Amino acid sequence: MTAIRTTPLHSDYVVQVHAFIPDLLDDAAAIAELKAQWQRTPVMVFRRQSLDEHELVRFTAHFGTCETTVRKDIQSPYHPEIIYFSTLKYHDGRFVGGFAGGEDVDWHSDQTFQVRPATGAILYGTEVPRDGGDIYWSNQYGAWDLLPDDVRALIDGRTGVYRYAKRYAMLNTAELKDKEKANALLSLPDARHPVVLTHPRTGRKALYADQTTLVEIEGLTPEQNARVLPILFAAGGDPALVYRHKVHNGDVMMWDNGCVLHRRDQMYLTQPRLMKRTTFRVPAAEHCLPHA
Template identity: 65%
Template sequence: MSDIATELKVRALHSDFAIEIDERIDEIMNDADAIDQIRQLWQTSPLIIFPRQCLEEADQVRFTGMFGKCETANRKDIQSPYHEEIIYFSTLRYADGRFVGGFAGGDDVDWHSDQTFIGRPATGAILYGVEVPKGGGDIYWADQYAAWESLPADIQALVEGRTGTFHYAKRFAILNAPELKNTEQGKKMAALPPVQHPVVLTHPVTGRKALYADPTTLVSIDGLSEEENARVLPILFKAGGNPAFVYRHKVRNGDLMFWDNGCTMHRRDEMSVDQPRLMKRTTFRLSADAHCVPH
């Protein structure tokens, strides 16, 4: 094993759920042993922060591809003009008034997991903060392993092994991005059909179970009565966002955040839209034999 891999500077941010690796990504990408060590750490720490990076878009795409199949972005309106795998989150505008990226609103964002509204979610995600607000906009991640373990035994017995119905229309009503309002694309996304996913995922390596109950898209648990759903869903949603299981990150320019949507949820604080913001996200498909992947 190389010197870089044996000397990775790792520190815990929140139990074993969130860690920081203080290394330059452009250097460790060239060390196979270092990348393998990160893969192993990610098995038990589904949120990794790499502080203060300086990356070209090609570097972000390359780094993403080392952990799973990097997706082509499905939102063409906010896609990078240079790399189709990257989308922009931004308050910036082009000269003609169009937003450079999406999700420019300053309101706070509710707890959610990415892509729960499609049949085959790409659960791996990387978000790179090129320019971030000085005030507000902090990002939070919630440990869904701990959320599952905190549930009462009767609730666990009731929902384990069941699938849930997830629908984008629910998210569209809650997190309606400004650039989608009153647009044909917005209407198409709101009309996406519901999909089914398990509400409990099991990590194939560690055996730990994670709650998979996105409050912005999960509308019901299959096989439960309307009354049971009305009782159980609020319990799951409360457990998913339990403050005891949350790591709060004050994002700084250059921070790269790397997480697994199969066993985490995330949200952000309100921020000022008057402050410049540009963040670049890639998503990637994880192997079902090494990660919590909804089938």
């Protein structure tokens, strides 16, 4: 197969991949090329795709071990590896999936409150609204580079404490308000991850400071935490590092949670939306992970 063509969308970390995913599923050389590309550019966008759920799961599995969510209320009834984000409703009034409307929780990385967060995520837009819901990514390699030298010296090698309760307080009213599910997540023990991750292949360092869950950095005094955390959060969302993507029907977006943050614009329940997402884990030898 000839080399897969890509077009940069923002600096060196976001590209559009000019390929039709079903054509790649049985092409080992093409998949190897995409995996190498993903290490260089942690956000990849495939436009105008037409995938069934089996193909979405197969494509995800080429990159790592697919995760099955514990959230049965937002899970696909056909493939447990897929969750739905939607404004659509079943006949009985239940939403088809979760996170249906309102504001996002601002810049975040998925599952940082868990002991072993998933590394990669793939989001497929099957029904995309005309207005609202634009998705943003922010380059955390760049965030590390923006930090003052004294802050980098202070945090490198240290461990952060990440807590779900902080994120829960930011959730919109269409999110997780079921008491049983909320209590299960709120009872999770704090997760501890390095606040700086190093890519094992490239040696590049990325800031890992999710403002929706990071509550403190171990070894720093309360005064140091109060000074440093706002600096980390500001660097993480610095406008120079941000790519804004206007999502269209058929867009497949893939990103690395270890070295980018993401968020979305406000969603309106009056506009139809159905997004399908998979998450997956990769070996520590291949990507910068917050765990061994």
